Amino acid sequence: xxxxxxxxxxVIVTYNSADVIRxxxxxxGSVSDQLEVVVVDNASEDETxxxxxxEFPRVILVESATNSGFSNxxxxxxxxTTGSVLCLLNPDAMITSSELRALAEDLAExxxxxxxxxxxxxxxxxxxxxSAGWQPTTWRMFSHYSGLSRLSGGxxxxxxxxxxxxxxxxxxxxxxxxxxxxxxxxxxxWQSTGGLSDRWFMYAEDIEFCRRASRHGYGIELDPRVxxxxxxxxxxxxxxxxxxxxxxxxxxxxxxxxxxxxxxxxFAWRAIVGMGLAGRSVAYWLKSGLTGDETWxxxxxxxxxxARSVGVLRRRTExx
Numbered sequence: 001x002x003x004x005x006x007x008x009x010x011v012i013v014t015y016n017s018a019d020v021i022r023x024x025x026x027x028x029g030s031v032s033d034q035l036e037v038v039v040v041d042n043a044s045e046d047e048t049x050x051x052x053x054x055e056f057p058r059v060i061l062v063e064s065a066t067n068s069g070f071s072n073x074x075x076x077x078x079x080x081t082t083g084s085v086l087c088l089l090n091p092d093a094m095i096t097s098s099e100l101r102a103l104a105e106d107l108a109e110x111x112x113x114x115x116x117x118x119x120x121x122x123x124x125x126x127x128x129x130x131s132a133g134w135q136p137t138t139w140r141m142f143s144h145y146s147g148l149s150r151l152s153g154g155x156x157x158x159x160x161x162x163x164x165x166x167x168x169x170x171x172x173x174x175x176x177x178x179x180x181x182x183x184x185x186x187x188x189x190w191q192s193t194g195g196l197s198d199r200w201f202m203y204a205e206d207i208e209f210c211r212r213a214s215r216h217g218y219g220i221e222l223d224p225r226v227x228x229x230x231x232x233x234x235x236x237x238x239x240x241x242x243x244x245x246x247x248x249x250x251x252x253x254x255x256x257x258x259x260x261x262x263x264x265x266x267f268a269w270r271a272i273v274g275m276g277l278a279g280r281s282v283a284y285w286l287k288s289g290l291t292g293d294e295t296w297x298x299x300x301x302x303x304x305x306x307a308r309s310v311g312v313l314r315r316r317t318e319x320x
Contacts, residue, residue, distance in 0.1 A: 008104040008184075009083030010037045013073035017091040018047040025056045027094040035097050036060065038077040042067035070180075070202035075195055084108055086190055088206075090181040093120065095228040103184050103226055106172075114189030114218025115210060117178035118226035119168070129162035131179035132222045135211060136161045136255050138269045145276025168224040175222050176214065180206030182228040189218045204250035211258065243302050245309035248273070252313045274310035277303050 010028065014021055021039075028037060038060040041049050052061050062076055074088060085104040089095070095118060107116040120131045134140045134156075143149045144160025152158035152167070159167060163175070180196075183206060193212045196205045210220045252269065260266045281303035288296035 006036050006081075006083040007034045007108065008036075008085050008087060008101055009078075009081030010035065010087045010089050010100065011074055011077035011081065012037070012039045012089050012091055013042060013070055013077065014039055014044060014048050014091045015042040015067055016044045016046045016048060018044070018051055020092040021048055022051055022055065023094055024089070024091050025052070025059060028097045028100070034101065036081060036083060038062065038080050040064060040073040040077040042069070042073050069198070069200070071196040071198045071200070071205050075198075078190065078195065084187050086185045086187060088180050088183045088185070090230075093181050093228050093230055095182060095226075099226050099228075100184070103223060106223070107184050107186055110219070110221075112219040113221045114186050114192075114213050114216070115178060115220045116172075116184045117222055118182055118228045119222065119224040120179055120181050120228045120230065122230045129164060130168065130222075131162070131181065132175050132177060133161050133163040134159060134176045135259060136207065136251055136269075137259055138265055138272065141269060141276070142272050145272055145279070163222075168222075170225065172221050172223045172225075175220055177207040177210040178220060178222055180209075181230070185213075186218075189213050189216070192216045192218070200250045200253070201246070202250075203247040204254045207251070208254050208258065243305045245306055248277075248306050248309055249313060252310070270310055270313055274307050277307035277310060281307060 012021075012024065017024075025037070025039075028035075037056075037058075039052055040062040041052075042064050043066050049061060049063055052059055060080055062080070064073065064076070078086060083104075085107055087100055087104070099118065103116055103118060107113055110116070117132060140159075140161040143152070143158055144162055148158055149160035149162075149164060149167075193209065193216055195209075197208050199205070199208075214220055252273070255269055256266050260269065281300045284296045284300035284303060288294060288300060
C-alpha cells in the first residue's frame with residue numbers, strides 16, 4: 001500500500017517576511033504526512049528564505065526570481081500540492097496545524113461548502129470589523145459606512161460588506177466572502193473555478209474568488225469558533241507616506257467590473273465609500289485628542305489617504 005493521501009496543503013506567499021514567517025511556520029508546527037506546507041517567495045530581499053531553509057527544512061520552498069504578485073505566487077504553490085483541501089495563509093497570520101486540520105476535515109466532509117475560514121482577529125483589538133461578510137455592492141457599502149449595519153439586529157439584509165463581531169453566532173455560518181489571509185478551499189472547488197484571478201497584483205482576489213465559487217454552486221462559510229491571529233500587522237504603520245491604497249482601488253475595480261449596474265451605481269459607490277472613509281478619519285482624529293493616544297493620529301491620516309484615493313477612482317478598462 002502506498003502512503004495515505006494528504007488531507008491539507010498550506011500555501012504561503014512571502015515577500016520580505018523575515019519578521020513574521022518564523023511565527024507563522026512555528027505555529028503550524030511540524031510538517032506531517034497529513035500536512036504539507038509550500039512557501040512561494042516573491043524575490044524577497046531580506047532573510048525570509050534563509051530562515052525557511054535553515055529552520056523549517058521540511059517546508060517546500062519556491063524562490064521566484066521576480067515578484068509576480070499574490071495570485072501568481074499562490075498558483076505556483078498550489079501546483080506543487082497534493083492535498084484534498086488547500087489553505088491560503090498569509091505569512092503574518094498564526095493558526096495551529098491542529099486547528100487547520102479540524103477545519104479541513106469539516107470542509108472535506110461538507111456536501112455544500114467549498115470555502116471555509118476561521119475568524120481572523122488582530123491582537124491590538126483596534127479593528128471592530130470582521131474580515132468576512134457580504135459582497136461590496138452599493139447597498140452593503142452604504143449599510144457599513146452609514147452605521148446602519150450596527151442597528152441591523154438579527155437581520156442579514158441590513159448587514160454591511162464587513163460583518164461586525166456582534167453579528168457572529170456560535171456555529172459555522174454562511175457568508176459571501178472570507179479573507180484570503182486564512183482561507184481553506186476544497187480542491188474540487190479550486191479546480192472548478194480555475195483558482196484566483198490574476199487581474200490584481202494583490203487585494204480583492206479573495207472576494208472575487210468567493211463570488212465565482214458561489215456561482216459554481218459552492219458555499220462560503222465562516223467558523224467563528226476557530227481563531228487565526230495576525231501576528232504582526234502592517235509593517236508600514238506610522239509611516240503614512242507608505243500607506244497602500246491598492247485594497248480600496250482594487251475593491252472598486254472589482255465592483256465596477258462585476259457588480260455595478262450602471263454609471264450612477266458606480267458614482268454612488270464612490271461617494272458612499274469616500275465619505276465613509278473621510279468620516280472615520282475625522283472620528284479617529286477626534287479620538288486622538290480625547291485619549292491622547294497618538295496612534296489614532298496615524299489611523300486618521302491613513303483613512304484620509306484612503307478617502308482621497310476614492311475621489312479619483314475610475315473603472316479600469318484592461319481585460320481580466
